[in-house]
Amino acid sequence: MPLERRTTVLTDPSSYDHEGRAGYPTRSIGSILADLADEDPRIMAGSADLTWSTFLADFPARHPDRFIQAGIAERNLLGIAAGLASCGAVPYMSTFSAFASMQSLDVIRNDHAYTNLPVRTIGTHTGISMGYFGSSHHAIEDIGALRSIPNLTVVSPADLVATEALIRGTVDLPGPVYFRLGRGASGPDVYETTSEVVFGEPTVVRRGSDILVVASGITVHAARDAADALRADGRLDVTVVDLHTIRPFPAQAVADLAAQHDAVVVVEDHVVDGGLGTSVLTALADLDVGVPAYRHGLHDFAIFGPPTHLYRYYGLDAEGIATVVERVSDRAPRDRTIPLWEEADRSRVLAEQQAADALRKPEITFA
Amino acid sequence: MSIDTPTRPPRGASPTRSREAFAAHIRRTVLLEAEIAGSGHYGPSLSCADLLAALYSGFLRVDPADADRLDRDRLVLSKGHACSALYAVLADLGFFPAEELRTYTRLGTAYGDHPDMKKVAGIDFSSGALGHGLSIAVGMAVHARLRGDGARTVAIVGDGELNEGQIWEAAGYAGANRLSGLLAIVDVNTVCVDGTTREVLDYEPIGDKWAAFGWAVERIDGHDADAIDAALARFEARHAAGGAPTVLVADTVAGKGIPAIEGMAEWHIGYLGGSDLATALEQLGTRVEEPTDDHAAPRPIATEEGH
Numbered sequence: 159m160p161l162e163r164r165t166t167v168l169t170d171p172s173s174y175d176h177e178g179r180a181g182y183p184t185r186s187i188g189s190i191l192a193d194l195a196d197e198d199p200r201i202m203a204g205s206a207d208l209t210w211s212t213f214l215a216d217f218p219a220r221h222p223d224r225f226i227q228a229g230i231a232e233r234n235l236l237g238i239a240a241g242l243a244s245c246g247a248v249p250y251m252s253t254f255s256a257f258a259s260m261q262s263l264d265v266i267r268n269d270h271a272y273t274n275l276p277v278r279t280i281g282t283h284t285g286i287s288m289g290y291f292g293s294s295h296h297a298i299e300d301i302g303a304l305r306s307i308p309n310l311t312v313v314s315p316a317d318l319v320a321t322e323a324l325i326r327g328t329v330d331l332p333g334p335v336y337f338r339l340g341r342g343a344s345g346p347d348v349y350e351t352t353s354e355v356v357f358g359e360p361t362v363v364r365r366g367s368d369i370l371v372v373a374s375g376i377t378v379h380a381a382r383d384a385a386d387a388l389r390a391d392g393r394l395d396v397t398v399v400d401l402h403t404i405r406p407f408p409a410q411a412v413a414d415l416a417a418q419h420d421a422v423v424v425v426e427d428h429v430v431d432g433g434l435g436t437s438v439l440t441a442l443a444d445l446d447v448g449v450p451a452y453r454h455g456l457h458d459f460a461i462f463g464p465p466t467h468l469y470r471y472y473g474l475d476a477e478g479i480a481t482v483v484e485r486v487s488d489r490a491p492r493d494r495t496i497p498l499w500e501e502a503d504r505s506r507v508l509a510e511q512q513a514a515d516a517l518r519k520p521e522i523t524f525a
Numbered sequence: 526m527s528i529d530t531p532t533r534p535p536r537g538a539s540p541t542r543s544r545e546a547f548a549a550h551i552r553r554t555v556l557l558e559a560e561i562a563g564s565g566h567y568g569p570s571l572s573c574a575d576l577l578a579a580l581y582s583g584f585l586r587v588d589p590a591d592a593d594r595l596d597r598d599r600l601v602l603s604k605g606h607a608c609s610a611l612y613a614v615l616a617d618l619g620f621f622p623a624e625e626l627r628t629y630t631r632l633g634t635a636y637g638d639h640p641d642m643k644k645v646a647g648i649d650f651s652s653g654a655l656g657h658g659l660s661i662a663v664g665m666a667v668h669a670r671l672r673g674d675g676a677r678t679v680a681i682v683g684d685g686e687l688n689e690g691q692i693w694e695a696a697g698y699a700g701a702n703r704l705s706g707l708l709a710i711v712d713v714n715t716v717c718v719d720g721t722t723r724e725v726l727d728y729e730p731i732g733d734k735w736a737a738f739g740w741a742v743e744r745i746d747g748h749d750a751d752a753i754d755a756a757l758a759r760f761e762a763r764h765a766a767g768g769a770p771t772v773l774v775a776d777t778v779a780g781k782g783i784p785a786i787e788g789m790a791e792w793h794i795g796y797l798g799g800s801d802l803a804t805a806l807e808q809l810g811t812r813v814e815e816p817t818d819d820h821a822a823p824r825p826i827a828t829e830e831g832h
Contacts (some may be wrong), residue, residue, distance in 0.1 A: 183705075210718065210719060227725055231689055290638050294652065461634075463633060464630065464631070466631070525624065
């Protein structure tokens with residue numbers, strides 16, 4: 159199927175069609191996989207009517223015969239992948255994370271994991287990164303669902319460099335892999351070279367001594383910026399570790415890092431039950447490390463709003479993370495189930511943003 | 526079975542505008558919501574505007590003053606990404622003040638880009654993940670039959686959404702159980718996200734597939750008000766007789782009403798700014814009229830008293 163885009167005859171420079179103002183990136187998960195497919199005849203790809211949205215479009219453009227367009231049918235897409243893999247292919251199937259992980263969980267569990275086949279599921283737009291699309295499009299429980307499935311590998315790249323490193327680092331694994339990607343291609347960079355990200359080994363992004371911040375995927379750049387701000391002000395010396403390999407969980411490496419700090423803060427674009435923090439707490443308990451660990455993430459279905467506003471509202475941007483880390487340092491509360499990003503913080507952000515929104519576009523009336 | 530019991534909501538919670546102006550008002554609101562958000566689902570919202578205008582011009586028994594009453598008719602917008610059009614309808618009928626749409630998609634709003642039944646009065650079920658809605662509507666239709674109050678259930682699904690297997694699980698159940706009070710409307714706007722439905726995954730002949738699952742099938746022009754009304758009337762008659770569920774396979778145009786983007790998959794989501802928005806509003810403008818103070822009389826429906 160040829161994937162071509164027509165241009166619209168428009169007059170205003172602010173208008174944009176589905177590909178957005180910035181156009182389509184020259185390098186994306188699609189071009190990374192297409193490069194891999196040039197070298198490796200096993201590589202295939204597919205999507206469920208989100209080829210463009212998940213930044214896979216370069217793959218069908220370069221390898222049309224090795225691409226599956228399933229239409230809007232995620233479970234079928236991932237079932238087809240299992241059939242392909244049982245015949246020797248290594249298929250990479252992409253859709254939004256909410257549909258890849260939870261709508262299709264039974265297919266991943268029975269047809270990828272139970273069979274231990276080399277299917278690669280790529281879930282993009284994880285966490286609350288879909289913003290005002292709402293809870294149907296948020297994936298804030300996917301780690302919790304996926305981390306319990308035997309045989310399944312789960313990785314969460316922080317940027318496109320990490321995505322390439324983890325795709326290449328897992329290409330020969332005999333079993334299934336789930337990729338948890340932020341918004342697909344865009345977002346701030348964390349890494350310069352793929353050698354910085356090694357599958358299975360957490361990457362220390364900033365080295366400090368006071369508090370260990372554990373992050374993964376879309377929150378890594380914000381955690382890094384928070385650490386830089388705290389250090390620049392002379393407030394705290396913070397280590398940031400990118401836990402890009404979520405399953406199998408590198409328990410010993412996390413425990414060793416935690417033991418070198420006063421406290422651990424786990425930042426997650428996910429509900430705190432069953433997410434990254436749960437794995438960290440389990441590892442610390444299992445390996446008898448007595449350092450307090452705090453989970454900083456979501457506690458409920460998210461409210462609606464533009465993505466950047468939502469990250470700010472939930473304290474998951476650099477400023478919020480820095481605030482939480484400082485509170486851990488100042489208060490060290492004994493009850494670690496009490497969120498350190500509080501109702502008052504959220505109310506403040508909401509009030510500030512709503513005041514700003516009230517001034518927008520006064521000429522528009524809906525009556 | 527009598528369905529005109531005194532407890533039923535009044536037929537025809539009605540828009541404040543004439544039918545043609547109502548549809549134009551829906552389209553105008555979709556454009557303005559997109560202007561607030563900086564992005565909009567133009568294609569799929571504009572394609573179903575005339576269908577929504579028909580359903581909410583006196584056909585659906587809903588009561589904005591008592592939005593949650595059990596015996597109301599229900600609409601499941603399974604293609605939830607078109608809800609900017611449904612918000613326009615619900616505001617006009619008085620479920621909530623239209624000016625609340627100024628918060629559309631902004632932080633803390635009730636009005637996201639997919640509808641939330643817990644936040645917005647008049648939304649009968651939350652949607653956004655495709656393929657779920659028809660099963661929900663089957664559940665509502667089964668309950669209505671158990672209650673025996675004659676309430677009807679409508680599900681609007683996209684033609685691309687027919688790719689989802691669960692749609693056919695629900696279709697099979699409804700057909701086998703002769704759920705006459707269930708009306709599915711397939712908004713056949715012929716585009717998905719990656720391209721046309723023909724390019725992505727061709728599901729034609731759509732009507733034959735529903736017929737095979739035991740549904741009464743009608744193919745109509747989804748922008749022709751008279752054709753939609755007539756088909757709704759025939760659904761009512763079928764429901765009164767207690768037969769098969771009905772599906773309207775409605776041929777529509779994605780982005781209908783905005784010539785620059787009509788029929789284009791590229792405009793599933795996008796943004797018409799500045800002069801392009803002005804042009805689009807102008808093109809709708811001749812058909813947008815001011816609301817009347819009191820609600821316009823509902824359009825008569827042929828089978829109004831026919832039960």
